[in-house]
Amino acid sequence: MATSPNHRETTPLLHARGWQARFSRPFAVYAILPLIVTLVIVLSIYVSLRPSSTITQSSPHFSPLPINSFDRSLPPFLVAKHKIPPKLIDRRKFPQAIPTNSFWSNLLVGDSHGLNAGAGEITLSPYTVRNLPQRVEISYGDSRRAVTNVSISEVFQMDVGITGFRNVMTQKDQAVTSQDIRHATSREILAFDALSVTVQYGFDVMQSVSTDSPPLLPPSVYMNATLSRGAPYLTVMYHEVVPVVEFNGTIVSLNGQQVKESSNPTQWTGRKFVVQVLVYGATNGLLVPQKWIIYFERTRTLSLVSLKKISQFPPYHADGSLTTPTQARLIDSSVYSGVVRVALVANDAMEAVLDQYAHIYPKSSNLNISAHENKSYVQFSWEIDSFEPISTKNQKVNSTSDLLLMANPHQLMTFSEVHISSNVFQVFDIETGYRTLKSNMTAVVGKTWVLEENLTDIGFGSHQDIQLESIPLHKEAIRESLYNDSKFVPQAQDPYFFGKEVNRQAKLALIANTLGERSVRDDILDQLQVWMTTWLTGSNSDPFVYDTIWGGICSKNGLNGIFWMTDFGNGWYNDHHFHYGYYLNTLAIILKFRPLYFKQHEAAILSLVRDIANPEQNDPYFPFTRHFSWFDGHSFASGVYTLDGGKSQESVSEAINAYYGVYLLGLALNMTSLRVMGQVLLGMESRAAQVYWQMPSWSTIYEPEYAANKMSGQIACTKVQYSTWFGPKPEHMHLINMIPFTPASNLFLKRRYIAEEYQVLLDQALRRPNYSVEELWKGYAILALALLDPSAAWDQLQQIQTFDDGNSRTSSLYWIAVQKP
Incomplete structure (x- = not known):
């Protein structure tokens, strides 16, 4: 039986059916304050994680437009409650909905057995961390980077642990176990924003029923770990706690002096402690050297306690809880209130840089989005604090804005030239040595970043119709196919497959309009309204x-299903942007021709937008941009569960399609803020597709062994794979990251890249001698070929008899016909 292109970010055990995306939700924003200056209209969107956030003077000269009139009402659907509430957070302390797909949302869930709440991996770049009940574990994955022709992975293993004791340890207490009562007794999320999250560990006795729950009362003795994206340091604020830094390796030297085994602890005094350590690498028996620096706000005396020689630890205790492998500890001699920062020295040249900027640290972040003419500007700004510099020897006196962070490749490509030329922002030209899954990171100094992208004007694609006019025979073939395909009636009952099927017909309405077939167009629109109304009204x-627990729109079966992947995980916030993106694209097409339909279903339509592309930071019903990770520059599809490798997404093209739907809905409704927000997300996701999913010969992101595939199937936080959830064949990996083919496809599928990629598709799939490519996939491969040779693609499509349920012969013929030869 033929299988349809289909994927999910969760399990390979799902039946392989349809493939198309569930994404994009337009969000209507009404407050538009046009600023007219000599015929120049400045259109701005302001998205802030804090109401006080503003564009700084170093940003381009325009004013942000606050989104202050967006619909924040309760969605017009039946109310239900998720079976598993978020962990480690007191909902009463946060007026906004809780993120489900953010970089840190593994803090909110347990593992697949319901154990180890909050212990899932959180990738910060350059580190990945785990928040266990009594410590924060830091892993530098590049020390265990494993590369093959089908995957690259950075294995998590604790290199350094940050913890503390409530009381000072005596000499006889040196060998205390991890179960000692001096450890933390509670954990909770203290604050979060788009670029950071702060976790508080309480040390008060009997303040919590378990370390999986927030404390009953605010602790008086605590440590706060601020997990900030791009920070080369992990920062912890202690309050009346004895700091403890643990190492899962053999300590070779401390502050340049060789460490010898001794039954008595060795003491060291200072504000900076340099630790050379050997840790396990990617291969059994391979030891990898690491160099870590511990910075204190004030002078401290630490005791080095060696627990055992380096050895392997089983990952779990008998009760299912995670082990905490520790070989040595640095323990403070007294309780401490102040900042501790821990950093890996990935390159010897970076030690002086780390020393220079160690005293300036981030506490939280703000995010602003604005647009001016055909440009968008995404501004990251950090709230910072500082202490006395570690050393002023041979270095300039730092400005209070000199925050040292690390940038990803896509960010380097988009830093605003205006901002770079200012005196408050600096990009270093030295090799930092920090490497993540997404290539080498670059050092940047400045508490404000401004990323610039072009705003697309592709619209519904009407400009492509000019090409269609040049070949009358193509028009007639498309017209004949249209009459047949327009009779299709969606049969699917679940949100994903229905979304694919209804959007299949919506695209036909646009084609019918282009061909001048107004009667066919109107018949299709009549049907679209009937089909969509059943979903918008819950009939x-x-x-x-x-769902009032997490804050989001789910399918009833997905939320109540016995199997957690019912409706492909919709009830667990999996792939919402893929699912709802088809709805938003379909609604945009309906509203383009019949705007009054919006008035009938305004609340339901805007709720779908808010579910996946909400611009409001304090919306009590939906989280801010549910799937989109602003530091990564792309979305994550996986929801409220943990995955090996962290948050993940395959089919970046379906995410693009989601935000294309947001953009189109803004066009159809003439809502400037909605349109621009869609353009911003669309532009950033399209860039990420080209930088991280596509691997042309000029890319240096991944090693050549893996890059030879030209397309990555899945990208997670610490793993990329040449595979998919639904199948291992090369056509799956390539084409799932191209579909659906729409006018937005031209933003990221460039002819120069396809010329290299299509050859791999030919060699590994289309010319495969043992088993042929299914027609459902072959139809999409032909659409990729159309970018290179439309004439050959047109001829090959004549042989295709079966199309995927999200595709049609008419749409395929039209796509080929509008490509330039």
Whole structure:
């Protein structure tokens, strides 16, 4: 039986059916304050994680437009409650909805057995961390980077642990176990924003029923770990706690002096402690050297306690809890209130840089989005604090804005030239040595970043119709196919497959309009309204419900299903942007021709937008841009569960399609803020597709062994794979990251890249001698060929008899016909 291109970010055990995306939700924003200056209209969107956030003077000269009139009402769907509430957070302390797909949301869930709450991996870049009940574990994955022709992975293993004791340890207490009562007794999320999260460890006795729950009362003795994206340091604020830094390796030297085994602890005094250590690498028996620096706000005396020689630890205790492998500890001699920062020295040249900027640290972040003419500007700004510099020898006196961070490749490509030329921002030209899954990181100094992208004007693609006019025979073939395909009636009952099928027909309405077939167009629009109304009003068999626990729209079956992947994980916030993106694209097409339909279903339509592309930071019903990770520059599809490798996404093209839907809805409704927000997300996701998913010969992101595939199937936080959730064949990896083919495809599928990629698709799939490519996939491969040779693609499509349920012969013919030869 033929299988349809289909994927999910969760399990390979799902049946392989349809492939198309569930994404994009337009969000209507009404407050538009046009600023007219000599015929120049400045259109701005302001998205802030804090109401006080503003564009700084170093930004381009325009004013942000606050989004202050967006619909923040309860969605018009039946109310339901998720079976598993978020962990480690007191909802009463946060007025906004809780993120489900953010970089840190593994803090909110347990593992697949319901154990180890909050212990899932959180990638900060350059480090990945785990928050165990009594410590923060830091892993520098590049020390265990494993590369093959089908995957690259950075294995998590604790290199350094940050913890503390409530009381000072005596000499006889040196060998205390991890279960000692001096350790933390509670954990909770203290604050979060788009670029950071702060976790508080409480040390008060009997303040919590378990370390999986927030404390009953605010602790008086605590440590706060601020997990900030791009920071080369991990920063912890202690309050009346004895700091403890643990190492899962053999300590070779401390402050340049060789460490010898001794039954008595060795003491060291200072504010900076340099630790040379040997840790396990990617291969059994391979030891890798690491150099870590510990910075203190004030002078401290630490005791080095060696626990055992380096050895392997089983990952779990008998009760299912995670082990905490520790070989040595540096323990403070007294309780401490102040900052501790821990950093890996990935390159010897970086030690002086780390010393220079160690005293300036981030506490939280703000995010602003603005647009001016055909440009968008995404501004990251950090709230910072500082202490006395570690050393002023041979270095300039730092400005209080000199925050040292690390940038990813896509960020380097988009730093605003205006901002770079200012005196408050600096990009270093030295090799930092920090490498993550997404290539080498670059050192940047400045508490404000401004990223610049072009705003697309592709619209519904009407400009492509000019090409269609040049070949009359193509028009007639498309017209004949249209009459047949327009009779299709969606059969799917779940949100994903229905979304694919209804959007299949919506695209036909646009084609019919282009061909001048107004009667066919109107017939299709009539049907689209009937089909969509059943979902918008909840009168279908698997209706939308609003989950009050996490804050989001889920399918009823997905939320209540016995199997957690019912409706492909919709109830667990998996792939919402893929699912709802088809709805938003379809609604945009309906509203382009019939705007009054919006008035009838305004609340439901805007709720779908808010679910996946909410611009509001304090919306009590939906989180801010649910799937989009602003530091990574792309979305993560996986929801409220943990995955090996962290948050993940395959089919970046479906994420692009989601934000294309947001953009189109803004066009159809003439809502400037909605349109621009869609353009911003669309532009950033499209860039990420080209930088991280596509691997042309000029890319240096991944090693050549893996890059030879030309397309990555999945990208997670610490793993990329040439595979998919639904199948291992090369056509799966390539084409799932191209579909659906729409006018937005031209933003990221460039002819120069396809010329290299298509050859791999030919060699590994289309010319495969043992088993042929299924027609459903072959139809999409032909659409990729159309970018290189439309004439050959047109001829090959004549042989295709079966199309995927999200595709049609008419749409395929039209796509080929509008490509330039």
